[in-house]
Amino acid sequence: MSEILIDVQNVTHHFKLNRKTAICAVDQVSFQIKKGEILGLVGESGAGKSTLARCIMNLYQPTAGRILYKGIDTCDRRQFKEHKKMLQTKRQLIFQDSTSSINQRMKAVDIIAEPLRINHVHTPRGSARAEAEFQLHYVGMDAGCLDKYPPELSGGERQRIAIARALSMEPELLVADEPIASLDVSIQAQIINLFKHLQKEHGFTFLFISHDLAMVEYLCDRVGVMYQGRLVELAPTRDLFSNPQHPYTRTLLSAIPLPDPKRERNRRKGVYDAQKS
Amino acid sequence: MTEKDFELAGIRTVEEQPLRAKRKWYKEYPVVSMLFLGIMIVECFFCEQIMTVNPTYMDLEHCNVAPGRKFLFGTDTLGRDIFSMIWYGGRVSLLIGFVATAISTAIGVLFGAVSGVASPRADAFLMRAVEIVLSIPNLLMIVLLQAVLGGAGVIGISIVIGITGWMSIAKVVRTEVRQIRNSExxxxxxxxxxxxxxxxxxxxxxxxxxxxxxxxxMNVRTAIVAESTLSFMGIGLPLEIVSWGSMLALSQQALMTGSWWMILIPGCFLIVTLMCVTDIGNSLRRDSNQRQSNL
Structure with missing residues (x-):
């Protein structure tokens, strides 16, 4: 439990707009995720959460800093190439929008079995189809959906297929980039419960990116708060929600609506000004 | 006061229209074209069973015979039976059509996909290269290649036609790939x-x-046309290899002797085949457009 799986050290990522200007999307972020932990990452839009996730998944090359996965520097070309296969199978990414993250012209079976086919993995359940069926059961869908195309399925089912695809490789690290943002509330709850259940069974390490504070509080062991590319606070969930240290975190928490209308009316919403503090 | 006065403005009774009957299955496909093309392909494939005489045999006693009972479509100036030649030559023409298309499609898809995923600079370079090749008249390029490659057989001419017809496919593929490549x-x-x-x-x-x-x-059609054009001009298949193009090449002599069947019959077969292919292509395009708008 205490073993560190991924170590992010001073990662900075710039997006070049043109020759002169660059936007600093992620600024000097450092944190560690322990094995089997669920780390939540919250922050407003444009805070650099997704960029950080993509840096961790090697989709972007960070401008500066290192990311160590089990001691392997994934930002280093040579080390990445050396462990390419392991890195590609053991780390999986779930995208926000299931409509665009799965190919509309492929059947559910093919989508789920795609990573197996790419990596020529022989599954314990025999054929790729059997494996896909198993994974589909695992995420709570029945085998009837195997031969359906994504447009025939609902948003929640599509997201489940995306999750099943990520799980079919039995990853050690699962990075979910706002997996519930495009779903409606009842489906969100289903998917969150599914994540919680799956994490308990599989024991994978989970980086969960969201801007829904309630979901993060429910799911995560530790929560990191990002603001303008910086990680302003990182604390265990209970500490963060009961005793926020950073003023931005306090402002963020004050934005949560209260279920009681009387208290809601008296709720004071803070405004965070980065220049002031 | 009639009931009409109580009608509210804006409320109109809509006459119920009976749902239009579902389109019959055969209206969705170009059945006639598919049937004709199917018959053509099958008969060309099994030409040995249909041919009445050996198509390459020169029956010098029966040169220039008009269509009749013995020679269904007549004979040409060399005394070959046109009915047999049609099927025998159709095999060659269709084969060239399909092989050339396969080659040009493969090159086009590959080139387009590589250009689509390449960096902007490499992509620009590849696309300008395509445009340069595209600006050379197609026929000129085929003739040049044909001259370079020397004596042409069926496969040789298919390759020549194939490697001159991939540019437009590459351009379309490149555009599509550039759209898809950044999707999640x-x-x-x-x-x-x-x-x-x-x-x-x-x-x-x-x-x-x-x-x-x-x-x-449409490339199938272009390839068949290209082959017959080349053969007609005498730089395609040699006369002893029977194809629809090389049969039409004989028409120069036929015009002088007034034997219409030598031009008309292979020409008709060629045109019917091309029309069928065009029709199928058109309906495919309509179909795909419709399906995309349904999504």
Whole structure:
């Protein structure tokens, strides 16, 4: 439990707009995720959460800093190439929008079995189809959906297929980039419960990116708060929600609506000004 | 006061229209064209069973015979039976059509996909190269290549036609790939370790296939036409290899002797085949457009 799986050290990522200007999307972020932990990452839009996730998944090359996965520097070309296969199978990414993250012209079976086919993995359940069926059961869908195309399925089912695809490789690290943002509330709850259940069974390490504070509080062991590319606070969930240290975190928490209308009316919403503090 | 006065403004009774009957299955496909083309392909394939005499046999006693009972479509100036030659030569013409199309499609898809995923500079370079090749008249290029490659057989001419007809497909494929390549499922596939071939086959091809389908089918037509043009001009297949083009090449002599059947019959077969292919291509295009608008 205490073993560190991924170590992010001073990662900075710039997006070049043109020759002169660059936007600093992620600024000097450092944190560690322990094995089997669920780390939540919250922050407003444009805070650099997704960029950080993509840096961790090697989709972007960070401008500066290192990311160590089990001691392997994934930002280093040579080390990445050396462990390419392991890195590609053991780390999986779930995208926000299931409509665009799965190919509309492929059947559910093919989508789920795609990573197996790419990596020529022989599954314990025999054929790729059997494996896909198993994974589909695992995420709570029945085998009837195997031969359906994504447009025939609902948003929640599509997201489940995306999750099943990520799980079919039995990853050690699962990075979910706002997996519930495009779903409606009842489906969100289903998917969150599914994540919680799956994490308990599989024991994978989970980086969960969201801007829904309630979901993060429910799911995560530790929560990191990002603001303008910086990680302003990182604390265990209970500490963060009961005793926020950073003023931005306090402002963020004050934005949560209260279920009681009387208290809601008296709720004071803070405004965070980065220049002031 | 009649009931009419109580009618509220804006409320109109809509006459119920009976739902239009579902389109019959045969209206969705170009049945006639498919049937004709199917018959043509099958008969060319089994030409040995249909041919009445050996198509290459020169029956010098019966030169220039008009269509009749013995020679259904007549004979040419060399005394060969045109009925047998049609099927025998059709085999060659269709073969050239399909092989050349396969070659040009493969090159076009590959070139387009490589250009689509390449960096902007490499992409610009590749596309300018395509435009340079595209600016050379097609026939000129075929003739040049033919001259370079020397004596042509069936496969040789297919290759020549194939490697001169891929440019437009490459351009369309490149545009489509550039649109798809940044979509999340391609990124996800790359993340899982999918190679270029895997992504091309699994993600790119199914997505751009509908848009090049029409061009691919039309390439069959272009290839058949190119072959007959070349043979007609005498730089394609030699006269002893029977194809519809080389049969039409005989028409120069036929015009002088007034034997119409030598021109008309192979010409008719060629035109019917081309029309069928065009019709199928057109309906495919309509179909794919419709399906895209349904999505």
């Amino acid at each position: 499922y391609v990124i996800a596939s790359k993340c899982m370790g999918g190679s270029f071939w895997h992504i091309l086959w699994r993600h790119f091809l199914p997505n751009f296939w509908p848009s090049i389908m029409f061009m691919v089918v």
